[in-house]
Amino acid sequence: MTPLPAPFSDWFAAKGWSLHPHQSQMLARRADPALLLIAPTGGGKTLAGFLPTLLELADGTHQGMHTLYVSPLKALAADIRRNLTGPVEQMALPIRIEDRTGDTTYTQKRRQRADPPHILLTTPESLALLVSYPDAPRIFAGLQRVVVDEIHALSESKRGDQLMLALARLQTLAPGLRRVGLSATVDDPAAIARFLARHPDDCAILQADPGPDPDIRMLVTDQPPPWSGGGAAYAIPAVLDQVRQHRTTLIFHNTRAQAEIFFHNLWLANDDALPIGIHHGSLDRAQRERVEAAMVAGQLRAIVCTGSLDLGLDWGDVDLVIQVGAPKNVKRLVQRIGRANHRYNAPSKALLVPANRFEVVECLAALEAVKAHDLDGDPRGPGPLDVLCQHILIAACAGPFDANALLAEFRSAGPYATLTRAQFDDCLDFVATGGYALRAYDRWQRLQQRPDGLWQLRDPRSAVLIRQNIGTIQDSDLLKVRMRGRGPALGEVEESFAASLTPGDTFLIGGQIVRYEGLREMTVEVSRDKGRKPKVATFSGTKFSTSTQLSHRILRLFQDGDFSALPDHTTDWLRLQADVSSLPEPGALLVETFPHDGRQHLCAYGFAGRNAQQTLGLLLTKRMEALNLAPLGFVATDYATLVWGLDPVTDPAPLFDPQALADGLEGWLRGNAVMKRTFRASATIAGLIQRSHQGQRKSGRQATFSSDILYDTLAKYDPDHLLLRITRDEAMRGLVDFGRIEEMLTRIQGRITHNILPRVTPLAAPLLLEVGKVPIQGTAQDRLLADEADRLMQAAGLA
The missing domain is CATH 3.40.50.300 (P-loop containing nucleotide triphosphate hydrolases)
Incomplete structure (x- = not known):
């Protein structure tokens, strides 16, 4: 047990507290270059992370910033500041603690740059902005420690990649910088340690007693x-x-x-x-x-x-x-x-x-x-290149840079440890010129190389615009909602939702039913309305897919057939499914075909997650169209895709041929709206498209229009452009999620259980109730029109 000096020991005694073993371990190993602490919620992770800092600052001799704390949430940074300020004041420690987020005033931010606090609490976006300033070397000159809270959440997104690149820059400015990661939920500690550390073997992993099961x-x-x-x-x-x-x-x-x-x-x-x-x-x-x-x-x-x-x-x-x-x-x-x-x-x-x-x-x-303490998580792979492009711009804002030194710095960031010279050069060329198809346009000529070989901004004034667009979070074209007549602000809704409203429509926001009155100066004006059933705003936010691990557990449950832990109504439903058809199993793909309501249906239980099952529906209907099976539409959930059409599928195997599905995907992706949506996000992060200019944000329609033109131009004249390659990779992992389809195909190894049935099955029935069925255009629609025309002709006595 590490002894605490006064006044720390006195403060702990007054509280009736003692150090937990993992807090003592963090103190004992505070000189390590990197530490990852995994401790349960309520286990004192924050105190474990900050206690070494408080001890090192207690004598009042340190000048400038000592510790940087980074969290995923602005509110969490503010909360930590409140929690830290209490002990510091109670022990009368000469320590100044401040937070710096998007909510911090301009005056406070200027003062913090001129006179940094001992402890600064911030977010990845605010840190990226700080390292973009020419005075960053002075701001971080005395930096000793960085604490990354909820590191598991950051490691799963581009915000974490952005943060690791910023930490690589800080390590260059403060070579002795020590890194600490804190989390309660880590599925692969070694992977998080590699993500956090400057070198793979630098990070020690400390695991606290997990405590009782919930x-x-x-x-x-x-x-x-x-x-x-x-x-x-x-x-x-x-x-x-x-x-x-x-x-x-x-x-x-x-x-x-x-x-x-x-x-x-x-x-x-x-x-x-x-x-x-x-x-x-x-x-x-x-x-x-x-x-x-x-x-x-x-x-x-x-x-x-x-x-x-x-x-x-x-x-x-x-x-x-x-x-x-x-x-x-x-x-x-x-x-x-x-x-x-x-x-x-x-x-x-x-x-x-x-x-x-x-x-x-x-x-x-x-x-x-x-x-079973079985946490799920999929490896993310190497850091995305659109974030790397943004960081090249950030480095240029801070001053001239040497390309070789910057490449070495990037490779010291965990997500970019395997970055190749060719990838880096591609990114540098894109940032400098816009790439082959765009280099003739002055607006994308952003960097130039000096005679001494260093790279710098072509126009130093562009740094202001670059800083206004730093970040990896993509807003979903949100419009403010406010009570009419300069009433209080209620929140935000997606621009696409607002565009669907007509005066008099009602929707929910903040628990209130409001009536849409009109759009004024990019603000949705509403009034209170309690009388009618509301629409629901399609708020932005992720619609999660069931993880691979959970899907596998469900399939194993079906295979084992032990439903004793399920309520009777669900057990009866599953047993009826087993009686009339069969239950899906891990080693084969269950495909059911049956007639219903005058249509032929095919239900494929892929358990690949909603995005992948949606993509599977698009690919299956294209395959069916090519085979003259006349599909009409489909609906997808996390566990199955249901397709309906005019003709029965007698042999589903050709529909699930891996090469045919991959070829169909390539054809579908070209010019698809999913690709354009993904391109817009990556182009914004990489700095090709600016969402903010002189403090004004473009509307979603304006940004979409300009990004669609750029996408079409690059697809036509420069199909191998860096951003198109980034877009394809992003789409495959995100909205398309083809990797989950490939995982499903690998799992089944061509084994398909095809059950031909006389009617809808218990497991397929809920899919018929799903909203959002996707219509298919093609020969099936033409045949329906022709059939209806024949019927009308016969009714008129003309056939």
Whole structure:
């Protein structure tokens, strides 16, 4: 046990606390170049990360910035500042702590650059902006430590790649910099250590006692879940009963729209007038802060929320977490569970509420994974090149740079350790000239090489515009929503949703039903309206796909046939499926074909996740069209794709030929809207398209128009352009998710179980109820029109 000097020992004694073993380990190894601490929620990770800093600053001799703390959330940085300020003031330590995020005022930011605090709490975007200034060497001259909180969340996105490149720059400016990563949910500690460390062997991994397993189960309801849908309205009475029994309940949802619907229904059923709030990223900041303050003060009994409350924040006395809808990802579920009983070695309490019948099975698989400590996660591969292009621009803003030195610096960042010289040169050429097809245009001539070989901005004034567009988070064309007549701001909705509204339409935001009045100066003006059933704003945010690991667990459950842990209504449904057809299994693809409602149906149970099953539907219908099978449309869920058409499929094997599917994908991707959407995001990150200019943001339509022209130009004149290659890679991993289809094809090794049935099966029936069926254009439509024409002719006596 590492002894603490006074006044630290006195402060701990006054609190009745003692150091946990992992906190002592962090103190003992504070000189290590990199440390990764994995400790459960409530285990004192923050104190473990900052205690070495406080000890090193206690004598008051350090000048300038000593420690940089980076978190994924602005709110988390502000929360840590509040939590740190208390002990520092109580021990009378000569330490200045400040945060710097998008909410920090311009005056404060200028002062921080001139006179950095000892501890600065920030986000990846604000750090990238800081290292872009020419005075960055002075700002970070005394930097000793960097603490990356919730590192698992950052490692899964481009924000983490951006952060690691910024840390590589900081290491150049402060060679002795020590790195610390903190997390409660890490599926592959070695991979996170490689992500964090400057060299693969530099990072020691410390794992705290995980504490007791959480008390987690499915919520028992009087009414069974519906066959399809995601609102979980059936569970409202049972959820309200749980809220009454607990002090503070967090009710998590996977999307903002689902959170709005559930909050609305919960409020309508809240006959006891319990204080309930809603919190998600599309709400106005002032409204979110009011909810957060009420949580801290213990004034709310329940908060309906999304991922905005997933991470690190210690809001009030939460003693129950409810997850509405299947969690889709075990790590996310564990993170959310940890919000309850935010104390070390105290079990968290959580309830899962499946939104529909199939989600009962997925929730059971998630429960078993949590009990087995089996966290899911897919390796991300090397760092994306659009982020690298942005960082070249950031380096140029800071001053002239040597290409060889910059390449070495980039390779010291974990995600870019395998970066080749050719890849770097491609990125540098693109940033400097725009690439072959664009080098004739002056606006994309951004860098020039000096006679001494150093690279610099061609026009130093462009640094302002580059800084305005730093970041990897892509807004989804959001418009402010405000009460008419300069009323209060309510939040934001997607521009595409606003475009679908006509005056008089109603929708939900912040738990209120509002009436659309019109669009004024890029602001959606509304008034209150309680009378009609609302539309629901299609809020931005990820629609999660079920992870590969969870999908495999479900398939193993089907294979084992042990349904004893499932409720009777779900067990009966699955047993009926086994009787009339069969249940999907890991080693083969189950394909059912059957007639229904005058159409021929094919259902393929790929268990590849929603994006991949959607892509599979597009590819299958193209294959069916080529084979004259007349498809009409399809619908996809996380576990299956259902296609309907005019002709029966007698042999599904040719439809699932791996080479044919890959060839079909290549043809479909060319000129597809998915590619243009992905191109726009990558082009914005890489700096080809500016969303902000002189403080003004382009509308989504303006940005889409310019990006579509650029995409078409490059596709025609420079098909091997760097950004088109980046776009294809991004689309394949993201919206298209073809890798999951390839994983499914590898898993089944050509084995297809084809069940030809006289009617719809129990497992396929819910897909017929799914909304958003995708129509297919082609010969099937022509044949339907011809058949209808024949019928009309016969009715008229002309045939």
